[in-house]
Amino acid sequence: MSHTSRQLFLVSVRRSYLGGRSSHCSILNKSLGGRRFSSQQEKIEQESEIPKSLSVDQALASSRMVLDLIRFGVSGVRLETLHQRSLEIEDKWSQALQVLVSTQAHCAVGFGYPPTSEGVMMYRQHLAACASTAPAETLDELKSLDLQLWDEVLLRGFSLPPRTISLEDARNFSSRVAALIADKQDLGTELMAQMAQLPESEDKQTKQLRIIQRAVFSMQRQVASEFGFDGPNGYIQLQAALVHHMADPVVLHTTNSIMHTISSKTGLKLS
DSSP: OOOOHHHHHHHOOOOTTTOOOOOHHHHHIIIIOOOSSSSHHHHHHHHHSSSSSHHHHHHHHHHHHHHHHHTHHHHHHHHHHHHHHHOHHHHHHHHHHHHHHHHHHHHHHHHTTTSSSSHHHHHHHHHHHHHHHHHHHHHHHHHHHHHHHHHHHHHHHOOOOOOOOOOOHHHHHHHHHHHHHHHOOTTHHHHHHHHSSSHHHHHHHHHHHHHHHHHHHHHHHHHHHHGGGOOHHHHHHHHHHGGGTTOOOOHHHHHHHHHHHHHHHHOOOOO
């Protein structure tokens, strides 16, 4: 997920459920999310069963489950397999996020959330809400589990140690990327040309999400070295480090402005 971690994580959530490359997500959709409701009443009853929140115990349990699947389970194996593939670094990071998303989806289903992109996002929102009101000891444990999770993603998927970035640098980084995107006059033309080259088999929304990712990732890589994160490995470490600042209001505001700029230049939207 970077200064655009929140938005691009949601992008990856959506891509995982848009006929993407994750067979695990496809299986989840087919076995749990693919059936049709036989009546409007059945749909209402199903929706009424969706959790409205997570308890502290549920938040801790689900976070531990996700970590264990990445550290010891099939999700970790998928990351190791990804590590061996020859891909552009941006695509490899995007696919690593998809592994994480499908892992969270698998665990969220066990707590009553639907196996859809909306279900995963709802689970994450409830997890964040629980953390915001949790006792200090619980909050510390949730933070520790989250740090361990991203460390495992780096280790299993990229054989890299974690690095940190200060909040001030995270804010400055996001501002630099936003300025680059705003100043690039031919961005819209470039992205639409790239979109035309994508496989016709992909639906329009998937294409839009891929193009937006490419644009943001490209600008991020241009700026990363200014903050001491050099080369492909530095780019990946920066992405993971910035995840921990994604809820900062300044970073979030800048992220939204970046997406608005891309949308206005191209007509592409993250609906």
